[in-house]
Amino acid sequence: MSPSSNRQLHSTKIHDLFKRYQIGQGFDEMFEASDRPRPHYRQLYDQLQSLSVGELAQYQEQAAKAFLDQGITFTVYGDVQQTERIFPFDLLPRIIPNSEWRHIEQGVRQRIQALNAFLLDVYGEQRILREGIIPRELVEGASGFHREFVGFRPPRDLYIHIAGIDLVRDTNGTYLVLEDNLRTPSGVSYVLESRVIMKRVFPSLFAQMRIRPVDHYPNQLLENLRYLAPEIRENPTVVLLTPGVNNSAYFEHSFLALQMGIELVEGQDLIVESDRVYMKTTQGLQQVDVIYRRVDDAFLDPEVFHQDSLLGVPGLVRAYHAGNVALANAIGNGVADDKAIYAYVPQMIAFYLNESPVLPNVQTYLCSSEHDRKYVLDHLSSLVVKAVNESGGYGMLMGPASSKAEQEDFHARIVNNPRNYIAQPIVSLSRLPCLVDDHAGGFEFAGRHIDLRPFVLSGKDITLSLGGLTRVALREGSLVVNSSQGGGSKGTWVLYGED
Numbered sequence: 001m002s003p004s005s006n007r008q009l010h011s012t013k014i015h016d017l018f019k020r021y022q023i024g025q026g027f028d029e030m031f032e033a034s035d036r037p038r039p040h041y042r043q044l045y046d047q048l049q050s051l052s053v054g055e056l057a058q059y060q061e062q063a064a065k066a067f068l069d070q071g072i073t074f075t076v077y078g079d080v081q082q083t084e085r086i087f088p089f090d091l092l093p094r095i096i097p098n099s100e101w102r103h104i105e106q107g108v109r110q111r112i113q114a115l116n117a118f119l120l121d122v123y124g125e126q127r128i129l130r131e132g133i134i135p136r137e138l139v140e141g142a143s144g145f146h147r148e149f150v151g152f153r154p155p156r157d158l159y160i161h162i163a164g165i166d167l168v169r170d171t172n173g174t175y176l177v178l179e180d181n182l183r184t185p186s187g188v189s190y191v192l193e194s195r196v197i198m199k200r201v202f203p204s205l206f207a208q209m210r211i212r213p214v215d216h217y218p219n220q221l222l223e224n225l226r227y228l229a230p231e232i233r234e235n236p237t238v239v240l241l242t243p244g245v246n247n248s249a250y251f252e253h254s255f256l257a258l259q260m261g262i263e264l265v266e267g268q269d270l271i272v273e274s275d276r277v278y279m280k281t282t283q284g285l286q287q288v289d290v291i292y293r294r295v296d297d298a299f300l301d302p303e304v305f306h307q308d309s310l311l312g313v314p315g316l317v318r319a320y321h322a323g324n325v326a327l328a329n330a331i332g333n334g335v336a337d338d339k340a341i342y343a344y345v346p347q348m349i350a351f352y353l354n355e356s357p358v359l360p361n362v363q364t365y366l367c368s369s370e371h372d373r374k375y376v377l378d379h380l381s382s383l384v385v386k387a388v389n390e391s392g393g394y395g396m397l398m399g400p401a402s403s404k405a406e407q408e409d410f411h412a413r414i415v416n417n418p419r420n421y422i423a424q425p426i427v428s429l430s431r432l433p434c435l436v437d438d439h440a441g442g443f444e445f446a447g448r449h450i451d452l453r454p455f456v457l458s459g460k461d462i463t464l465s466l467g468g469l470t471r472v473a474l475r476e477g478s479l480v481v482n483s484s485q486g487g488g489s490k491g492t493w494v495l496y497g498e499d
Contacts, residue, residue, distance in 0.1 A: 014048045014056060018433075021445045026428040027173045028447065029094060040097040040495060043209055053443050059201045060091050060435060066197045071251055072190065087190055088488030090434045093198065094450065094470040101466075101494045104175060107359030108165050108454055109462045110349060115180065115336050116458065117352035119159035123150050123332060133351050134344045138368060141419050142341060143389055144183075144334015146297070148304070152321060154330040155228045156459075161328035162221070162292075163456040164188075164469075167359070169430035176427065177359050178451065180345070182337040183329060184294045187469040188217060188455045189252035190489050192259070198491045210496040212466040217455070218259035221292075224459030225260075228326035229289040236289035239263045239279060241270070243295050243311045253294050267295070272315030275322040290326045291316075297331055339388040339422045340366055363425055367418040376423040377414060380407045383423040385414070398479065400426060429479055432490065434472060449473045450490065451481050467492030 023034055030041045037045040048056075067086050096104070121128050122139055129136045139145055164185030166178045195214050199206050222238065229236030242253040244266050257264035263279065270288065271278050278285035293300065299309040301316040319325045335341060343364040346357045365372040365383070376383060380399055387395030397410045414421045431447035438444040454468035470490040471481035481487040 014051050014053060017053060017435075017443070017445045018045075021433055022447065025431060025447060026449065027169050027171055027430040029169075029430050029432045029450070030092075040095050044093070044095065044205065047205055047208070056091065056435060057443055062201055063089050063091060063197050066200065067193070070193055072193050088474055089190075089194060089197075090448075090472060090474075090488060090490050091198075091201065092433055092435065092445075093491035093493050094432055094452070094467075095493045095495065096467060097495050098497055100175075103358070104167065104452075104454060105464050107175070107177075107357070108456055108464060110353065110355060110358050111165060111177065111180070111345060112160055112163055112456050112458060112462055114345065114348040114352050115163075115182065116158065116160045118348045119330070119333065119336050120153070120157055121352075122335060123152060123159075126150075128348070128351055131351075133347050134341070138340055138344075138366075138419075139335060141368075142335045142338040144297070144332065144336075144338055146332045146335075149332045155230075155323070155326040158228070158458055159330040159333055159336075160456075161224060161228070161330070161458050163458070164453045165456060167452045167454070168362070168427055171428055173430065175359055176362050177345070178362055178427070179339070180337040180342060181453075182333040184296065185453075185455065186249040186252055186294075187453055187471075187489075188465060189255040191455070191465060191467065191469050191492065192217060193255070194489065194491050209493070212494045212496055214466050217457075217465050218256060220457050220459075220463055221256070222260040222262070224457050225290045225292055225326075225328055227459045228328060230323060230326075233289050237279070237286060238290040238292065239265045239270075239288050241265055241267070241291050241293040241295055241313075243299070247294070249294065256292075262292075267310065267312045270313045270316075272313060272319050275315070275319045275324055277313065277316065277319050277325045288325060290328065292328050297334060300331065334389070339364075339386055340368065340419065343422065362427055365423040367414050367421040367423065372423075373414065373418050376421075377411055379423075380410060382426070384426060385410050385421055385423045388420055388422060396480075398426075426479070429473075429481075432470075432472065434474065434490075436474075446476065448476075449479050449481065452492070467494045 018035060023031055030037055032038050067089060072087060128134050129139060160182050162185060164181035164187065167175050168178045169175055191214055225238045226236050239262055240253055240257040242250060242264055254264055265279060269280055277288040279288050295311050298305045299311040301312045301314060302309045303314050304317045320327055343366055346361060349355055349357050365376050367373045367376055383399045385397040397406060429449035429451060432450050433445040434448040435443050436446045450470050450472045452468055452470055455465040457463050470492045472488050472490055473479060473481045474488045
């Protein structure tokens with residue numbers, strides 16, 4: 001950047017960039033109207049007025065360097081070079097007022113209660129199937145349903161210990177549930193580390209604004225994991241099982257293990273003897289009571305699942321069945337976050353809790369239904385089509401942005417395997433300003449679409465991380481927020497007290 005450009009950046013105030021910011025294309029989180037911030041953003045907006053664009057750009061660079069120094073990276077599957085990338089981070093935070101957060105918390109708690117009840121039922125008495133609330137063939141056809149676990153009850157009757165519930169807001173600002181992540185949800189490390197970085201970059205803001213803390217998460221997670229241990233063990237040993245350094249979320253695995261003060265292990269570090277799990281140490285074998293596993297079901301135990309898996313532990317399921325070790329999350333959760341089963345969560349809430357959903361679903365078409373399938377095939381150009389077990393933005397057709405060839409491809413896929421696909425109307429996600437390159441040697445604020453993933457921990461109680469992960473689609477006009485598809489993140493601040 002030339003000296004003259006640098007001087008211009010340091011003479012241009014943030015207020016000038018907000019004047020150029022355009023309202024529209026969905027619900028705006030920060031502004032009610034042009035240059036008129038919502039009440040919970042007013043203090044941040046006023047604080048920013050004292051900064052120049054150059055100063056904010058410097059802070060952005062400091063944040064990026066901090067992420068690099070801390071090793072906060074992810075690996076994109078399908079990248080032949082397996083290169084690690086920094087998760088892009090935008091400094092302007094998402095702020096959630098207390099009243100909104102109470103609504104989110106109530107709805108997410110309700111949803112987790114219903115989903116856990118569903119898992120207990122579908123692997124138990126199967127009342128919801130016998131009464132025809134959910135089609136039996138839909139459940140039994142789910143790749144995440146393990147019929148060999150029917151009749152098994154997990155420790156404390158808890159299947160869902162760690163969940164990530166993806167929320168979006170429509171054009172009216174209504175919160176909707178887009179997806180449930182109940183297997184090995186990731187992203188909480190970005191929440192915790194970005195808070196540390198934001199405090200370092202904007203110390204005065206944290207001194208003046210009443211922002212609720214997020215750093216309780218590792219302690220709460222560890223407490224919940226210990227709660228699962230067999231009662232005969234007074235000082236249970238907890239470990240975190242990772243697939244290894246090549247996993248896209250390995251940074252998070254090592255980060256959480258360090259924060260909780262537990263061992264980070266791979267499958268080769270554990271052994272099963274007499275239906276008990278032991279960790280290999282320099283002092284000999286040490287019994288393991290609880291495993292926070294970040295290895296998918298299919299690779300967890302080669303005696304039961306994929307026989308060629310080198311990531312899991314032979315005999316682990318035997319120890320699990322014998323009640324000698326607890327697993328978080330439980331085996332079999334995949335049936336509950338299958339995208340086709342997602343469509344029935346409102347019915348679960350009514351069936352198990354006798355309540356109406358606090359947080360509604362996005363309207364969903366099941367391609368396994370002949371009626372829905374015909375509609376989807378006739379409207380591929382206007383819908384989002386998703387494979388039921390894909391994540392990270394993969395296996396998806398964004399109808400309005402797709403080519404004729406892509407639509408024809410998905411038409412064939414749906415016809416050949418209708419159970420594997422659902423479709424939803426386009427939801428124009430809410431937006432927040434992001435500092436972006438203006439392609440003229442400077443910066444500007446531009447609206448980018450966002451979602452929200454609160455992290456939910458279940459133990460003696462159900463608790464939420466205070467804010468969760470706000471993901472942002474950094475590509476102009478994009479609705480795909482996943483890091484593997486060019487997305488990034490923002491800090492999420494939940495405010496104390498009355499709004």
